[in-house]
Amino acid sequence: MRFAILALAACAILTGCGDSTATSTADEKPPAVGACRVLTPKDVAEPDNDTKAVECSEEHTAETYAVGDLPDEYEDADYDDEGLGAWAYRTCSKGFQEFLGADDSLVMRTVVSWAWFRPSEDAWDAGARWYRCDVVGGGEQSKDYVELPTSAKGLLLGRPKDTWMVCADGATVAGSVKVPCTEPHDWRAVTTISLGGAKDEYPGDRLAEVTTRDFCSKSVGAWLSYPIDYDFGYTWFHEAEWDAGNRRSVCWAKTAE
Template sequence: MRTLTVCLSAALVLTGCTTAPGGTRDQAGTRSPSASSTPTPPETVPPDPGPRPEVGECHDLSFGQAAAVVDRSDPVPCRRRHTAETYFVGRLELETASGHTRRVDSRAAQRQARTSCTSRLTRHLGLAPRELRLTMAQAVWFTPSPQRAEAGADWFRCDVVAVAAPRKLLQLPRRTKGWGDAPVLTMCATAAPGTPAFRRVSCGADHAWRAVSTVDITGKRLPRQPAIAARMESTCRDAARSRADDPLDFTWSQESPTKEQWDAGRRYGICWVPA
Protein backbone atom coordinates (compact mmCIF):
# COMPACT_ATOMS: atom_id res chain seq x y z
CA MET A 1 0.00 0.00 0.00
CA ARG A 2 1.31 3.54 -0.84
CA THR A 3 0.72 6.72 0.98
CA LEU A 4 -1.64 8.70 -1.32
CA THR A 5 2.31 2.49 -1.50
CA VAL A 6 3.50 -15.86 -4.00
CA CYS A 7 4.83 -17.19 -6.99
CA LEU A 8 2.65 -19.96 -8.26
CA SER A 9 4.07 -22.68 -10.45
CA ALA A 10 2.10 -25.40 -12.14
CA ALA A 11 3.78 -28.77 -12.36
CA LEU A 12 2.32 -31.18 -14.82
CA VAL A 13 2.71 -34.72 -13.46
CA LEU A 14 2.51 -37.48 -16.01
CA THR A 15 1.08 -40.70 -14.59
CA GLY A 16 2.93 -43.83 -15.70
CA CYS A 17 0.82 -46.52 -17.46
CA THR A 18 1.22 -50.25 -17.02
CA THR A 19 0.88 -52.69 -19.89
CA ALA A 20 -2.67 -53.47 -20.77
CA PRO A 21 -3.72 -57.08 -21.22
CA GLY A 22 -3.30 -58.24 -24.78
CA GLY A 23 0.20 -56.97 -25.32
CA THR A 24 2.80 -59.13 -27.02
CA ARG A 25 5.76 -60.92 -25.45
CA ASP A 26 9.28 -60.51 -26.71
CA GLN A 27 11.83 -63.32 -26.99
CA ALA A 28 12.86 -62.90 -23.34
CA GLY A 29 9.31 -63.58 -22.31
CA THR A 30 8.48 -60.05 -21.14
CA ARG A 31 5.29 -58.41 -22.20
CA SER A 32 5.57 -55.43 -24.56
CA PRO A 33 2.79 -52.84 -24.51
CA SER A 34 0.45 -52.77 -27.41
CA ALA A 35 -0.05 -49.58 -29.38
CA SER A 36 -3.33 -48.92 -27.60
CA SER A 37 -1.64 -48.66 -24.19
CA THR A 38 0.70 -45.75 -25.11
CA PRO A 39 -0.37 -42.66 -23.06
CA THR A 40 -1.18 -39.43 -24.88
CA PRO A 41 0.49 -36.46 -23.18
CA PRO A 42 -2.04 -33.80 -22.31
CA GLU A 43 -1.76 -30.50 -24.17
CA THR A 44 0.07 -27.90 -22.08
CA VAL A 45 -1.22 -24.33 -22.07
CA PRO A 46 1.52 -21.69 -21.68
CA PRO A 47 1.00 -19.33 -18.72
CA ASP A 48 -0.55 -15.96 -19.57
CA PRO A 49 1.63 -12.90 -18.75
CA GLY A 50 -1.33 -10.64 -19.50
CA PRO A 51 -1.34 -7.46 -21.60
CA ARG A 52 1.53 -4.96 -21.40
CA PRO A 53 0.34 -1.42 -20.56
CA GLU A 54 0.93 1.41 -23.00
CA VAL A 55 1.72 5.10 -22.56
CA GLY A 56 -1.40 7.22 -23.05
CA GLU A 57 -3.86 4.69 -21.64
CA CYS A 58 -6.43 5.96 -19.16
CA HIS A 59 -8.03 4.27 -16.14
CA ASP A 60 -10.98 5.18 -13.94
CA LEU A 61 -9.45 4.32 -10.58
CA SER A 62 -10.87 4.80 -7.11
CA PHE A 63 -8.64 6.20 -4.37
CA GLY A 64 -8.14 2.69 -3.01
CA GLN A 65 -7.19 1.29 -6.41
CA ALA A 66 -4.63 4.06 -6.90
CA ALA A 67 -3.01 3.15 -3.58
CA ALA A 68 -2.60 -0.53 -4.52
CA VAL A 69 0.49 -2.07 -6.12
CA VAL A 70 -1.39 -4.26 -8.65
CA ASP A 71 -4.13 -2.75 -10.82
CA ARG A 72 -6.54 -5.21 -12.41
CA SER A 73 -8.78 -2.59 -14.05
CA ASP A 74 -9.10 -2.38 -17.82
CA PRO A 75 -8.20 0.83 -19.68
CA VAL A 76 -11.05 3.16 -20.61
CA PRO A 77 -11.24 5.61 -23.52
CA CYS A 78 -9.57 8.85 -22.44
CA ARG A 79 -12.54 10.82 -23.79
CA ARG A 80 -14.63 9.21 -21.04
CA ARG A 81 -14.40 9.83 -17.30
CA HIS A 82 -11.04 8.74 -15.89
CA THR A 83 -8.83 9.52 -12.90
CA ALA A 84 -5.44 8.18 -14.05
CA GLU A 85 -3.31 8.40 -17.18
CA THR A 86 -0.23 6.29 -17.94
CA TYR A 87 2.75 8.51 -18.79
CA PHE A 88 5.58 5.94 -18.69
CA VAL A 89 6.06 2.18 -18.93
CA GLY A 90 9.40 0.65 -18.00
CA ARG A 91 11.04 -2.74 -17.56
CA LEU A 92 11.78 -4.08 -14.08
CA GLU A 93 15.32 -5.21 -13.31
CA LEU A 94 14.48 -8.57 -11.78
CA GLU A 95 17.79 -10.35 -12.40
CA THR A 96 20.39 -9.74 -9.70
CA ALA A 97 24.16 -9.69 -10.17
CA SER A 98 24.37 -13.05 -8.43
CA GLY A 99 21.97 -14.65 -10.91
CA HIS A 100 18.91 -14.73 -8.70
CA THR A 101 15.47 -13.47 -9.71
CA ARG A 102 13.72 -10.80 -7.65
CA ARG A 103 10.01 -10.91 -6.97
CA VAL A 104 7.99 -8.08 -8.50
CA ASP A 105 6.74 -7.15 -5.03
CA SER A 106 10.24 -7.03 -3.54
CA ARG A 107 11.53 -3.78 -2.03
CA ALA A 108 14.15 -3.43 -4.79
CA ALA A 109 11.61 -3.80 -7.61
CA GLN A 110 9.15 -1.40 -5.98
CA ARG A 111 11.95 1.09 -5.29
CA GLN A 112 12.92 1.04 -8.97
CA ALA A 113 9.33 1.71 -10.03
CA ARG A 114 8.84 4.47 -7.43
CA THR A 115 12.08 6.27 -8.33
CA SER A 116 11.46 6.10 -12.08
CA CYS A 117 7.85 7.25 -11.85
CA THR A 118 8.38 10.14 -9.43
CA SER A 119 11.38 11.50 -11.33
CA ARG A 120 9.44 11.58 -14.61
CA LEU A 121 6.24 13.19 -13.32
CA THR A 122 7.55 16.76 -13.29
CA ARG A 123 8.67 16.48 -16.91
CA HIS A 124 5.31 15.06 -17.93
CA LEU A 125 3.37 17.87 -16.24
CA GLY A 126 5.82 20.61 -17.25
CA LEU A 127 6.72 21.60 -13.68
CA ALA A 128 9.85 22.08 -11.62
CA PRO A 129 10.14 19.70 -8.64
CA ARG A 130 9.51 22.56 -6.17
CA GLU A 131 6.38 23.59 -8.11
CA LEU A 132 5.02 20.04 -8.00
CA ARG A 133 5.07 20.20 -4.18
CA LEU A 134 2.29 22.83 -4.27
CA THR A 135 -0.06 20.73 -6.39
CA MET A 136 -2.38 17.81 -5.72
CA ALA A 137 -0.80 15.75 -8.52
CA GLN A 138 0.95 12.52 -7.59
CA ALA A 139 2.72 9.64 -9.30
CA VAL A 140 1.41 6.15 -8.65
CA TRP A 141 2.99 2.97 -9.98
CA PHE A 142 1.84 -0.56 -10.67
CA THR A 143 3.59 -3.87 -11.30
CA PRO A 144 2.26 -7.25 -12.53
CA SER A 145 0.78 -9.69 -10.10
CA PRO A 146 3.20 -12.41 -8.91
CA GLN A 147 1.32 -14.94 -11.06
CA ARG A 148 1.78 -12.89 -14.23
CA ALA A 149 5.38 -12.14 -13.34
CA GLU A 150 5.93 -15.91 -13.08
CA ALA A 151 4.59 -16.12 -16.64
CA GLY A 152 7.10 -13.54 -17.88
CA ALA A 153 5.57 -10.09 -17.25
CA ASP A 154 8.36 -7.69 -16.18
CA TRP A 155 6.93 -4.19 -16.71
CA PHE A 156 6.06 -1.35 -14.37
CA ARG A 157 3.52 1.36 -15.13
CA CYS A 158 3.56 5.03 -14.07
CA ASP A 159 0.22 6.86 -13.78
CA VAL A 160 -0.54 10.44 -12.84
CA VAL A 161 -3.46 11.07 -10.46
CA ALA A 162 -4.66 14.17 -8.61
CA VAL A 163 -6.28 14.18 -5.18
CA ALA A 164 -9.45 16.29 -5.12
CA ALA A 165 -10.24 15.79 -1.42
CA PRO A 166 -9.53 13.15 1.26
CA ARG A 167 -9.89 9.70 -0.36
CA LYS A 168 -11.24 11.19 -3.59
CA LEU A 169 -9.46 11.53 -6.94
CA LEU A 170 -9.91 14.37 -9.38
CA GLN A 171 -11.33 13.66 -12.81
CA LEU A 172 -8.56 14.26 -15.35
CA PRO A 173 -8.68 15.96 -18.74
CA ARG A 174 -8.29 13.89 -21.89
CA ARG A 175 -4.52 14.49 -21.85
CA THR A 176 -2.34 15.58 -18.91
CA LYS A 177 0.91 16.31 -20.79
CA GLY A 178 1.96 19.84 -19.76
CA TRP A 179 -1.10 20.17 -17.49
CA GLY A 180 0.82 21.17 -14.36
CA ASP A 181 -0.22 24.84 -14.35
CA ALA A 182 -3.96 24.09 -14.26
CA PRO A 183 -5.53 26.08 -11.36
CA VAL A 184 -7.55 23.03 -10.29
CA LEU A 185 -4.29 21.22 -9.47
CA THR A 186 -3.20 23.84 -6.92
CA MET A 187 -3.12 22.73 -3.27
CA CYS A 188 -5.61 24.38 -0.91
CA ALA A 189 -7.13 23.54 2.47
CA THR A 190 -10.44 23.83 4.28
CA ALA A 191 -8.87 25.41 7.39
CA ALA A 192 -5.52 26.43 8.84
CA PRO A 193 -2.94 23.64 9.25
CA GLY A 194 -2.96 22.13 12.71
CA THR A 195 -6.64 22.79 13.34
CA PRO A 196 -9.27 20.03 13.55
CA ALA A 197 -11.03 21.23 10.38
CA PHE A 198 -7.88 21.12 8.24
CA ARG A 199 -8.38 19.05 5.09
CA ARG A 200 -6.14 19.23 2.03
CA VAL A 201 -8.24 19.81 -1.12
CA SER A 202 -7.90 20.95 -4.71
CA CYS A 203 -8.33 24.71 -5.11
CA GLY A 204 -11.25 23.85 -7.39
CA ALA A 205 -13.20 22.89 -4.24
CA ASP A 206 -14.38 25.14 -1.40
CA HIS A 207 -11.31 26.24 0.53
CA ALA A 208 -10.10 28.81 3.05
CA TRP A 209 -6.28 28.52 2.80
CA ARG A 210 -3.78 28.17 -0.05
CA ALA A 211 -0.28 26.64 -0.13
CA VAL A 212 2.18 29.23 -1.43
CA SER A 213 5.73 28.06 -0.73
CA THR A 214 7.86 25.22 0.64
CA VAL A 215 10.96 25.12 2.82
CA ASP A 216 13.56 22.34 2.64
CA ILE A 217 14.34 20.62 5.95
CA THR A 218 17.72 18.94 6.13
CA GLY A 219 19.03 16.21 8.36
CA LYS A 220 18.92 12.44 8.60
CA ARG A 221 16.25 12.56 11.29
CA LEU A 222 13.13 14.69 11.61
CA PRO A 223 14.15 17.76 13.67
CA ARG A 224 12.14 18.88 16.67
CA GLN A 225 9.20 21.18 15.99
CA PRO A 226 10.80 24.40 17.40
CA ALA A 227 13.78 23.92 15.08
CA ILE A 228 11.52 23.37 12.06
CA ALA A 229 9.38 26.40 12.92
CA ALA A 230 12.46 28.61 13.19
CA ARG A 231 13.77 27.29 9.87
CA MET A 232 10.49 28.02 8.07
CA GLU A 233 9.49 31.34 9.62
CA SER A 234 11.34 33.84 7.42
CA THR A 235 10.39 32.11 4.15
CA CYS A 236 6.73 31.81 5.11
CA ARG A 237 6.58 35.37 6.42
CA ASP A 238 8.06 36.77 3.21
CA ALA A 239 5.70 34.66 1.05
CA ALA A 240 2.68 35.91 3.03
CA ARG A 241 3.80 39.54 2.94
CA SER A 242 4.26 39.45 -0.84
CA ARG A 243 0.65 38.34 -1.28
CA ALA A 244 -0.97 40.64 1.29
CA ASP A 245 -2.87 43.83 0.47
CA ASP A 246 -1.25 45.49 3.47
CA PRO A 247 2.44 44.57 3.96
CA LEU A 248 2.10 45.44 7.65
CA ASP A 249 -0.98 43.32 8.31
CA PHE A 250 -0.89 39.73 7.13
CA THR A 251 -1.26 36.17 8.39
CA TRP A 252 0.40 32.89 7.55
CA SER A 253 0.63 29.32 8.84
CA GLN A 254 3.41 26.74 8.73
CA GLU A 255 2.93 23.01 8.19
CA SER A 256 5.77 20.73 9.26
CA PRO A 257 6.08 17.18 7.95
CA THR A 258 4.84 14.45 10.26
CA LYS A 259 7.03 11.50 11.19
CA GLU A 260 5.11 9.36 8.69
CA GLN A 261 5.58 11.92 5.92
CA TRP A 262 9.27 12.30 6.75
CA ASP A 263 9.83 8.55 6.56
CA ALA A 264 7.98 8.47 3.22
CA GLY A 265 10.43 11.03 1.79
CA ARG A 266 8.74 14.41 2.32
CA ARG A 267 11.64 16.51 3.57
CA TYR A 268 10.06 19.97 3.40
CA GLY A 269 7.48 22.12 5.18
CA ILE A 270 4.65 24.06 3.53
CA CYS A 271 3.76 27.75 3.97
CA TRP A 272 0.05 28.62 3.91
CA VAL A 273 -1.88 31.90 3.62
CA PRO A 274 -5.61 32.66 3.87
CA ALA A 275 -7.28 32.34 0.46
Protein backbone atom coordinates in the same frame (compact mmCIF):
# COMPACT_ATOMS: atom_id res chain seq x y z
CA MET B 1 0.80 4.84 -3.14
CA ARG B 2 2.85 2.94 -5.71
CA PHE B 3 1.41 -0.08 -7.52
CA ALA B 4 0.78 -2.01 -10.89
CA ILE B 5 -1.66 -3.45 -13.43
CA LEU B 6 -2.06 -6.63 -15.39
CA ALA B 7 -5.42 -7.63 -16.88
CA LEU B 8 -5.69 -11.40 -16.38
CA ALA B 9 -8.55 -13.32 -17.96
CA ALA B 10 -9.74 -16.23 -15.84
CA CYS B 11 -8.98 -18.57 -18.70
CA ALA B 12 -5.36 -17.39 -18.83
CA ILE B 13 -4.84 -18.26 -15.18
CA LEU B 14 -5.80 -21.91 -15.70
CA THR B 15 -3.37 -24.23 -17.45
CA GLY B 16 -4.57 -24.81 -20.99
CA CYS B 17 -8.16 -23.83 -20.15
CA GLY B 18 -9.32 -25.79 -23.18
CA ASP B 19 -7.03 -23.81 -25.48
CA SER B 20 -3.50 -24.99 -26.22
CA THR B 21 -2.55 -21.46 -27.30
CA ALA B 22 -3.47 -19.81 -23.97
CA THR B 23 -0.90 -17.20 -22.94
CA SER B 24 0.96 -17.71 -19.66
CA THR B 25 0.82 -14.97 -17.06
CA ALA B 26 4.52 -14.27 -17.62
CA ASP B 27 3.83 -13.52 -21.29
CA GLU B 28 1.06 -11.01 -20.64
CA LYS B 29 1.87 -7.64 -22.18
CA PRO B 30 2.29 -4.57 -19.94
CA PRO B 31 -0.14 -1.66 -20.37
CA ALA B 32 0.49 1.10 -22.88
CA VAL B 33 1.69 4.65 -22.27
CA GLY B 34 -1.17 7.12 -22.74
CA ALA B 35 -3.92 4.78 -21.52
CA CYS B 36 -6.58 6.45 -19.36
CA ARG B 37 -8.62 4.92 -16.56
CA VAL B 38 -11.14 5.80 -13.87
CA LEU B 39 -9.21 5.05 -10.70
CA THR B 40 -10.21 5.70 -7.09
CA PRO B 41 -8.10 6.07 -3.92
CA LYS B 42 -9.02 2.45 -3.14
CA ASP B 43 -7.56 1.31 -6.47
CA VAL B 44 -4.35 3.26 -5.85
CA ALA B 45 -3.93 1.62 -2.44
CA GLU B 46 -3.33 -1.74 -4.12
CA PRO B 47 -0.03 -2.99 -5.62
CA ASP B 48 -1.67 -4.10 -8.87
CA ASN B 49 -4.66 -2.98 -10.86
CA ASP B 50 -6.73 -4.43 -13.69
CA THR B 51 -9.11 -1.52 -14.26
CA LYS B 52 -10.17 -1.39 -17.90
CA ALA B 53 -8.82 1.51 -19.95
CA VAL B 54 -11.24 4.11 -21.31
CA GLU B 55 -10.97 6.64 -24.11
CA CYS B 56 -9.04 9.67 -22.86
CA SER B 57 -11.75 11.90 -24.34
CA GLU B 58 -14.11 10.34 -21.77
CA GLU B 59 -14.17 11.09 -18.05
CA HIS B 60 -11.09 9.66 -16.33
CA THR B 61 -8.97 10.22 -13.22
CA ALA B 62 -5.70 8.55 -14.26
CA GLU B 63 -3.34 8.52 -17.23
CA THR B 64 -0.35 6.23 -17.75
CA TYR B 65 2.80 8.21 -18.52
CA ALA B 66 5.51 5.56 -18.15
CA VAL B 67 5.76 1.81 -18.68
CA GLY B 68 8.84 -0.39 -18.78
CA ASP B 69 10.73 -3.41 -17.48
CA LEU B 70 12.08 -3.48 -13.94
CA PRO B 71 15.89 -3.64 -13.58
CA ASP B 72 17.51 -7.09 -13.68
CA GLU B 73 18.29 -6.85 -9.96
CA TYR B 74 14.59 -7.51 -9.24
CA GLU B 75 14.44 -10.68 -11.31
CA ASP B 76 14.53 -12.84 -8.17
CA ALA B 77 13.00 -10.28 -5.81
CA ASP B 78 9.99 -10.94 -3.61
CA TYR B 79 6.71 -9.34 -4.66
CA ASP B 80 6.84 -6.91 -1.72
CA ASP B 81 10.60 -6.22 -1.86
CA GLU B 82 11.23 -2.89 -0.04
CA GLY B 83 13.75 -1.81 -2.67
CA LEU B 84 11.01 -1.72 -5.29
CA GLY B 85 9.32 1.22 -3.59
CA ALA B 86 12.47 3.31 -3.53
CA TRP B 87 13.24 2.46 -7.15
CA ALA B 88 9.69 3.32 -8.21
CA TYR B 89 9.84 6.63 -6.30
CA ARG B 90 12.96 7.73 -8.18
CA THR B 91 11.68 6.53 -11.54
CA CYS B 92 8.05 7.64 -11.41
CA SER B 93 8.69 10.97 -9.64
CA LYS B 94 11.27 12.00 -12.25
CA GLY B 95 8.95 11.03 -15.07
CA PHE B 96 6.06 12.77 -13.30
CA GLN B 97 7.92 16.10 -13.25
CA GLU B 98 8.90 15.82 -16.89
CA PHE B 99 5.40 14.78 -17.96
CA LEU B 100 3.66 17.65 -16.13
CA GLY B 101 6.35 20.25 -16.89
CA ALA B 102 7.09 21.03 -13.23
CA ASP B 103 10.07 21.36 -10.88
CA ASP B 104 10.67 19.71 -7.48
CA SER B 105 8.80 22.41 -5.59
CA LEU B 106 5.76 22.61 -7.84
CA VAL B 107 5.04 18.89 -7.86
CA MET B 108 4.86 19.03 -4.05
CA ARG B 109 2.15 21.69 -4.27
CA THR B 110 -0.16 20.20 -6.87
CA VAL B 111 -3.37 18.32 -6.17
CA VAL B 112 -2.41 15.64 -8.69
CA SER B 113 0.07 12.92 -7.80
CA TRP B 114 1.34 9.63 -9.16
CA ALA B 115 0.90 5.95 -8.41
CA TRP B 116 2.82 2.95 -9.64
CA PHE B 117 1.65 -0.57 -10.33
CA ARG B 118 3.43 -3.88 -10.79
CA PRO B 119 2.09 -7.15 -12.28
CA SER B 120 -0.40 -9.21 -10.32
CA GLU B 121 1.16 -11.56 -7.79
CA ASP B 122 0.36 -14.56 -9.96
CA ALA B 123 2.04 -12.93 -12.94
CA TRP B 124 5.00 -11.93 -10.76
CA ASP B 125 5.44 -15.54 -9.61
CA ALA B 126 5.35 -16.57 -13.27
CA GLY B 127 8.19 -14.16 -14.06
CA ALA B 128 6.54 -10.89 -15.16
CA ARG B 129 8.71 -7.88 -14.20
CA TRP B 130 7.34 -4.56 -15.40
CA TYR B 131 6.07 -1.30 -13.93
CA ARG B 132 3.49 1.32 -14.79
CA CYS B 133 3.40 4.95 -13.58
CA ASP B 134 0.07 6.82 -13.59
CA VAL B 135 -0.73 10.45 -12.92
CA VAL B 136 -3.88 10.54 -10.77
CA GLY B 137 -6.22 13.38 -9.90
CA GLY B 138 -5.57 13.47 -6.17
CA GLY B 139 -3.21 12.56 -3.35
CA GLU B 140 -2.98 10.24 -0.37
CA GLN B 141 -5.57 12.19 1.66
CA SER B 142 -8.01 12.75 -1.18
CA LYS B 143 -11.47 11.27 -0.63
CA ASP B 144 -12.17 11.43 -4.35
CA TYR B 145 -10.10 12.15 -7.45
CA VAL B 146 -10.74 15.05 -9.80
CA GLU B 147 -11.26 14.50 -13.50
CA LEU B 148 -8.16 14.98 -15.63
CA PRO B 149 -8.04 16.70 -19.02
CA THR B 150 -7.81 14.62 -22.21
CA SER B 151 -4.07 14.52 -21.57
CA ALA B 152 -2.23 15.73 -18.46
CA LYS B 153 1.00 16.24 -20.41
CA GLY B 154 2.32 19.76 -19.69
CA LEU B 155 -0.42 20.33 -17.11
CA LEU B 156 1.80 22.47 -14.85
CA LEU B 157 3.71 24.44 -17.47
CA GLY B 158 3.72 28.21 -16.99
CA ARG B 159 1.44 29.39 -14.21
CA PRO B 160 -0.86 26.45 -13.31
CA LYS B 161 -4.55 27.03 -12.72
CA ASP B 162 -5.89 26.76 -9.17
CA THR B 163 -7.74 23.66 -10.36
CA TRP B 164 -4.44 21.80 -10.15
CA MET B 165 -2.93 23.40 -7.04
CA VAL B 166 -3.40 21.88 -3.59
CA CYS B 167 -5.14 23.56 -0.66
CA ALA B 168 -6.36 22.20 2.67
CA ASP B 169 -9.80 22.44 4.24
CA GLY B 170 -9.64 22.22 8.02
CA ALA B 171 -8.66 23.93 11.25
CA THR B 172 -5.05 22.76 10.87
CA VAL B 173 -2.99 21.52 7.96
CA ALA B 174 -2.23 18.19 9.62
CA GLY B 175 -4.96 15.69 8.94
CA SER B 176 -7.10 18.13 6.92
CA VAL B 177 -8.69 17.19 3.63
CA LYS B 178 -6.56 18.23 0.65
CA VAL B 179 -8.60 19.82 -2.13
CA PRO B 180 -8.05 21.76 -5.35
CA CYS B 181 -7.63 25.46 -4.60
CA THR B 182 -10.81 26.20 -6.58
CA GLU B 183 -12.78 24.61 -3.72
CA PRO B 184 -13.42 26.24 -0.31
CA HIS B 185 -10.28 25.98 1.79
CA ASP B 186 -8.40 27.37 4.78
CA TRP B 187 -4.80 26.75 3.74
CA ARG B 188 -2.76 26.97 0.54
CA ALA B 189 0.56 25.24 -0.16
CA VAL B 190 2.80 28.13 -1.23
CA THR B 191 6.46 27.13 -1.00
CA THR B 192 8.73 24.18 -0.22
CA ILE B 193 12.14 23.71 1.36
CA SER B 194 14.82 21.18 0.45
CA LEU B 195 16.30 19.55 3.55
CA GLY B 196 19.23 17.85 1.85
CA GLY B 197 20.78 16.35 -1.23
CA ALA B 198 20.19 12.96 -2.80
CA LYS B 199 23.13 11.33 -0.97
CA ASP B 200 22.65 13.04 2.40
CA GLU B 201 21.64 11.04 5.46
CA TYR B 202 18.33 11.75 7.17
CA PRO B 203 18.87 14.66 9.61
CA GLY B 204 16.54 13.23 12.23
CA ASP B 205 12.94 14.05 13.11
CA ARG B 206 13.71 16.97 15.41
CA LEU B 207 16.07 18.79 13.06
CA ALA B 208 13.85 18.14 10.04
CA GLU B 209 10.83 19.64 11.82
CA VAL B 210 12.62 22.64 13.30
CA THR B 211 14.35 23.51 10.02
CA THR B 212 11.03 23.26 8.19
CA ARG B 213 9.17 25.34 10.78
CA ASP B 214 11.73 28.16 10.82
CA PHE B 215 11.94 28.34 7.04
CA CYS B 216 8.17 28.25 6.57
CA SER B 217 7.63 31.03 9.12
CA LYS B 218 9.81 33.37 7.06
CA SER B 219 8.79 32.08 3.65
CA VAL B 220 5.03 32.34 4.24
CA GLY B 221 5.47 35.83 5.70
CA ALA B 222 7.26 36.90 2.52
CA TRP B 223 4.59 35.24 0.34
CA LEU B 224 1.91 37.21 2.22
CA SER B 225 3.91 40.45 1.81
CA TYR B 226 4.94 40.61 5.48
CA PRO B 227 1.65 41.31 7.29
CA ILE B 228 1.75 42.20 10.99
CA ASP B 229 0.02 38.98 11.93
CA TYR B 230 -0.39 35.74 9.99
CA ASP B 231 -0.77 31.99 10.44
CA PHE B 232 1.31 29.35 8.72
CA GLY B 233 1.54 25.59 8.66
CA TYR B 234 4.04 23.06 7.42
CA THR B 235 4.21 19.46 6.29
CA TRP B 236 7.44 17.58 6.90
CA PHE B 237 8.27 13.97 6.30
CA HIS B 238 10.03 11.22 8.20
CA GLU B 239 12.89 8.80 7.56
CA ALA B 240 10.80 6.36 5.52
CA GLU B 241 9.94 9.08 3.00
CA TRP B 242 13.56 10.27 3.04
CA ASP B 243 14.80 6.76 2.24
CA ALA B 244 12.29 6.62 -0.61
CA GLY B 245 13.82 9.78 -2.08
CA ASN B 246 11.79 12.74 -0.79
CA ARG B 247 13.91 15.68 0.41
CA ARG B 248 11.31 18.47 0.65
CA SER B 249 8.88 19.88 3.19
CA VAL B 250 5.85 22.01 2.28
CA CYS B 251 4.89 25.44 3.67
CA TRP B 252 1.22 26.44 3.97
CA ALA B 253 -0.32 29.89 4.30
CA LYS B 254 -3.58 30.53 6.15
CA THR B 255 -5.95 32.14 3.68
CA ALA B 256 -9.17 34.09 3.91
CA GLU B 257 -10.85 32.06 1.17
